[in-house]
Amino acid sequence: MNWQGELNKFLASAYKNWIISRRNIFTIFELFFWPMISLLSIGLLTRFLKMDDSMVSFLLVGAIALTILQVAQIDVAYVLLFDMWSKSIKNTFIAPIKSYHLVFGALLFGILRGSVVFIILVTVSRYLFGFDFLVGGLLPVLIFLAGIYAMAAVIGIAVCVSILTFGQKADVAAWSLSGLILLVSGIYYPIDVLPSILQTLAKAIPLTYFLEYYRSIFIPGPHHLIWGASLAAFYLIFGLIMLDRAIERARKTGILLRLSE
Amino acid sequence: MTEKSVEAKGICKMYKSLLGSSTTILDNISLDIEAGEIFGLLGPNGSGKTTLISIFSTLIYPEAGSLFILGMNARRDKGEIRKVINISTAKPNFPWSLTVRENLRHYGMLYGLYGSDLSRTVDDQIEAFELGDFRDKRFEDLSTGIKQRLSLAKAMLNHPRLLFLDEPTTGLDPDISMKTRMLVKRIHEEENISVILSTHYMPEAEMLCDRIAFLRKGRIVAMDTPRNLKKHLCLGERVVISYQGQADTAAIEKLPGILGLKAQKGRVEISIDRGEESLDQIIKLFSGAKILDIDIKEPDLEDVFIELAR
Ligand SMILES: Nc1ncnc2c1ncn2[C@@H]1O[C@H](COP(=O)(O)OP(=O)(O)OP(=O)(O)O)[C@@H](O)[C@H]1O
Ligand SMILES: [Mg+2]
Numbered sequence: 001m002n003w004q005g006e007l008n009k010f011l012a013s014a015y016k017n018w019i020i021s022r023r024n025i026f027t028i029f030e031l032f033f034w035p036m037i038s039l040l041s042i043g044l045l046t047r048f049l050k051m052d053d054s055m056v057s058f059l060l061v062g063a064i065a066l067t068i069l070q071v072a073q074i075d076v077a078y079v080l081l082f083d084m085w086s087k088s089i090k091n092t093f094i095a096p097i098k099s100y101h102l103v104f105g106a107l108l109f110g111i112l113r114g115s116v117v118f119i120i121l122v123t124v125s126r127y128l129f130g131f132d133f134l135v136g137g138l139l140p141v142l143i144f145l146a147g148i149y150a151m152a153a154v155i156g157i158a159v160c161v162s163i164l165t166f167g168q169k170a171d172v173a174a175w176s177l178s179g180l181i182l183l184v185s186g187i188y189y190p191i192d193v194l195p196s197i198l199q200t201l202a203k204a205i206p207l208t209y210f211l212e213y214y215r216s217i218f219i220p221g222p223h224h225l226i227w228g229a230s231l232a233a234f235y236l237i238f239g240l241i242m243l244d245r246a247i248e249r250a251r252k253t254g255i256l257l258r259l260s261e
Numbered sequence: 262m263t264e265k266s267v268e269a270k271g272i273c274k275m276y277k278s279l280l281g282s283s284t285t286i287l288d289n290i291s292l293d294i295e296a297g298e299i300f301g302l303l304g305p306n307g308s309g310k311t312t313l314i315s316i317f318s319t320l321i322y323p324e325a326g327s328l329f330i331l332g333m334n335a336r337r338d339k340g341e342i343r344k345v346i347n348i349s350t351a352k353p354n355f356p357w358s359l360t361v362r363e364n365l366r367h368y369g370m371l372y373g374l375y376g377s378d379l380s381r382t383v384d385d386q387i388e389a390f391e392l393g394d395f396r397d398k399r400f401e402d403l404s405t406g407i408k409q410r411l412s413l414a415k416a417m418l419n420h421p422r423l424l425f426l427d428e429p430t431t432g433l434d435p436d437i438s439m440k441t442r443m444l445v446k447r448i449h450e451e452e453n454i455s456v457i458l459s460t461h462y463m464p465e466a467e468m469l470c471d472r473i474a475f476l477r478k479g480r481i482v483a484m485d486t487p488r489n490l491k492k493h494l495c496l497g498e499r500v501v502i503s504y505q506g507q508a509d510t511a512a513i514e515k516l517p518g519i520l521g522l523k524a525q526k527g528r529v530e531i532s533i534d535r536g537e538e539s540l541d542q543i544i545k546l547f548s549g550a551k552i553l554d555i556d557i558k559e560p561d562l563e564d565v566f567i568e569l570a571r
């Protein structure tokens with residue numbers, strides 16, 4: 001197989017998600033409505049509490065990161081969810097593809113959507129709250145976004161794994177993972193306010209380090225970017241292995257057939 | 262290529278319930294399917310046809326048994342196998358909001374097609390399956406017949422050497438069913454591919470299949486050509502003769518090819534293997550009588566089905 005054919009196996013999922021997303025009126029809610037709600041409510045909160053600039057930047061970085069994470073992770077999960085809802089899973093899994101084709105193809109579209117949201121949020125927060133997200137230059141932004149997209153992929157993979165293992169309704173469990181990340185990775189507060197057990201958990205989540213890194217531009221301080229990046233890579237590889245195993249198991253238990261009934 | 266499409270030995274499939282008890286869905290299935298054959302899987306609801314097709318197409322894995330598809334080991338070489346097979350599932354479903362063309366493009370991409378090759382293949386399939394009028398219609402707006410045709414078109418995207426069709430005509434009206442059968446026959450001949458199909462319709466199996474396996478409760482209870490199946494079940498042609506006067510009905514039984522005989526006054530019902538050859542001799546035995554009516558009925562697989570499903 002040449003590289004163009006191989007590339008198209010990835011792009012297939014991006015293509016599918018793109019068309020479904022384009023034809024779905026609720027995409028507007030995912031891309032504009034909810035991101036704006038979360039940015040505006042946090043931004044206005046900082047006004048109300050009369051926070052200084054460093055506090056404002058702390059909270060807005062958190063709010064923007066969380067919003068992009070949520071947009072991108074759902075795209076990865078959609079790769080399986082759309083197939084499940086339309087009962088076309090058999091047609092996907094009879095094709096000569098690997099789990100990484102599906103995940104990275106869908107992630108590609110998630111990155112596209114996430115980046116659209118990112119541009120909107122950065123623009124809005126600049127004009128409404130006077131916060132210049134890009135003050136540190138382009139490279140830190142790219143590193144920060146890469147960290148968020150890696151996290152999105154990991155959560156999306158976790159959703160896929162739980163559907164393949166426990167069946168249709170199991171996605172709820174995996175979405176809670178994203179709630180847990182919100183709680184412990186320091187989106188709206190530094191992790192040292194957490195009880196020590198949750199701090200340990202926070203240190204196991206890559207997003208914590210990417211937030212710490214990006215905030216260090218606005219509020220100088222130490223960061224552990226390398227460690228965060230290594231963790232993210234580890235989870236991603238581990239997640240893909242788990243997904244492969246979940247697919248193989250679903251073929252053994254027959255869940256794969258039942259997901260398309 | 263001379264290797265067999267399918268070589269299956271001792272295939273078993275079990276499903277475990279949450280409580281740990283397991284039900285056997287397929288029990289020790291062994292069969293060989295030759296290259297180029299159209300092979301039919303028949304059997305009542307729940308007999309395991311879809312499960313067997315899913316195993317042969319590497320969608321799911323069996324608990325036991327050895328399986329070679331097109332000469333490749335189904336466990337080890339599944340990636341290679343998937344490149345050269347395809348399936349049209351029962352009750353075909355595709356992403357709802359994608360149009361016919363977009364669906365075909367999407368699946369074409371999953372098979373690694375790209376560029377002008379992808380566009381051409383998609384257009385070719387749209388033409389071959391007469392989907393032109395529907396190319397820009399969304400899947401959710403298609404009729405059952407068109408969905409089925411789209412499913413067949415999708416199954417041909419990678420020009421498979423082995424094609425699985427799970428109930429390709431279920432839910433279609435008689436006219437569309439017949440067209441679909443002709444279509445299957447055509448692709449089989451033109452593309453020279455092996456086809457394994459499941460069906461509930463006897464005329465379909467009779468029209469299309471070189472050989473048939475009849476499944477019941479996860480076992481193969483009969484496997485042969487349609488013609489031999491009818492023969493071995495003593496389901497020959499039935500000749501009913503009504504007559505007036507005297508006839509030597511006892512002598513009929515001694516003629517060659519007679520499978521059974523029921524004689525009443527003025528009426529005999531005879532099952533014969535090869536009608537054309539013995540009919541003449543039978544008629545001679547009625548020389549002393551006046552034949553009022555002769556009715557010859559070909560047995561069909563419907564009779565086989567009812568006989569075997571019992
Ligand atoms: N994932 C599964 N888990 C448990 N049991 C299953 C599963 N899939 C199928 N079965 C059972 O396996 C048996 C065989 O099913 P299968 O779908 O292969 O039959 P079939 O011959 O295709 O029937 P039909 O003519 O209705 O399509 C049925 O009793 C069915 O209930
Ligand atoms: Mg079936």
